[in-house]
Amino acid sequence: MTVVARSAAPRKRKRDLVTLGLGAWSILVYIFLFLPITYVVIYSFTKSDSFLVWGGRSLKGYRLLFDNEQLKHSIGNSLKVAVGATVLSVILGGLAGIALARRGGKWTKPFMLLVFLILVTPEIVDAIGYLTWFIKLAEWWSPFRWLFREGLSPLFIGHSLFSSAVVTLIVRARMAGLDESLEEAAADLYAPPSTAFRQITLPLVAPALLAGGLLSFTFSLDNTIVSQFVSGPNSATFPVYVFSTLHSILRPDIGAAATLMFLVTLLALALVALVLRRAGDTGSEIATTITGVA
């Protein structure tokens, strides 16, 4: 009897000191996380000449942004690179993730080691690697110089490496959790591999591809270090532009641009959450899929 009483007691005590303490701590952490981005949004409406100084309300930042061709160009570059890198990462990572989950073998271990190494290499090391290698490639292979030294293509390559490793892991986790019998049934019903892939496998991994794609997109928008190293003339991305103005006056148009881009990513995020919910995931599952820690 005493044993029963003891086991029931802690489950009933939901509102005790420890829970309250944890809750209070979590609220503080949320404030810590949200205060800076609230400042970004508010200060994008500053009247002063600097993004970092409040001088009353105005739409100056947004007007400056509208007239700043260089900044607008860099935002355009950022979005184009993000789309390109996302497409590359989703294709590479999607195929590799399916292969890992369904065609595992001797190759799996060295491949996973490579994926792990890519995930743990500091970005600056990747960046100098690209620069060194791209210069060499452009020398040896001068007709293809444009591919490695000009325009946005070096950025596509540079941004897709890390992201494709992340997509690989997300897709592998999703596939490992799915029953293989559906694909086998398709094969038993004489569906050619390509049809089975298109009609069974692809719809099943779609949420993972979507989540991985969203992550790749935001990683690419955030990427500063690799972009600084490999972007050629006229292909500066938004972070590269911001970083280059860091030592002069930071104009409020930077805040305006950041706020607008934040809104765009929030919309994308909401869209993905909606799609995942329709695919039948719970809130927890959606959040873990989106963050890529599946």
Add this chain to the structure above:
Amino acid sequence: MVEAAASDAAGRNLGAVAEKPPRARRRWLPKFILALPSWFWYLSFFVVPLVLVTINSFGAKVKGSAGRVDLSNPSLDRYRDTLNGTYFDVLTKTLRISLIGTALCLLIGFPIAYWLAVRVPQRWRGVLLGLVIIPFWTNFLVRTLAWRIMLAPKGFLSNFLQSNSLRGSPIRVLDTASAVQIGVVYNYLPLMIFPVFVALDRLDPALREASKDLGANRIRTFFQVTLPLAAPGVVAGLLLVFIPLAGDYITAAVLGGAKGNMAGALVASQFLTAQNNALGSAVAVVLIISILLIIAASGIISISVRTILRRRRAVSLDPSPVAA
């Protein structure tokens, strides 16, 4: 007869199917065929560049050139340069900031991950975890810049502390190592919360209850049941925070001013400004090696601590004491 023939034909058909299942058609393809594009990508844009950087680190700068490396006399001179004086100071400072930052992320992040996974009702979990992600989706540089607003001598934090008589004078944190420390904790905290949350979320509550039913108090349950089972998530979080943090120099460039030099910035300036790619490569190699050494060392320490604890806690299953 006809029926027999039909059933015979059906049987043979079945036999044919059993002999040669349609799945066999794809067996001739090598198993890794779908991963082939990734193999190509990783070898040509990860392995080869890293090998090149390592080779260059043994070379010397061609004087007056834009970043050319002379490899005719390979030597360890660049490594000697790296481990001397100022470079070594920056490296140790970088590793100190990274280690403290990682520890702070764990201390701040673990309780909220635990709260989300264990105490928050299932219904709210997704939304609240989503809220942790949102700041992560604002631009890295711009959200770091926001700390320049907040930490400014006339900024929010300074005014708040002064108006509550917690401080007599404006704070002077900007452009110091403390500002960098705050910035990196802010930038990398979500990377700690996610994996720890997932590990705790997968943990069966029945295990904790069993521990309580067996008479363990909360502290003992936490340290002997919850924490060991969440260990993989904690390790993942530590790696996810420590490694990018050790290579990050953007946060330091925004918040640390002249004193905010991190090892990554040395590498970047050797490549982009001084155009001494050999030295920059050597600094990068030393950075990677020290990161790996620290990970290996902490791995060995935690494994040996666990072994010692397990030995001390070991319960003897020898029946004689019970009989006595």
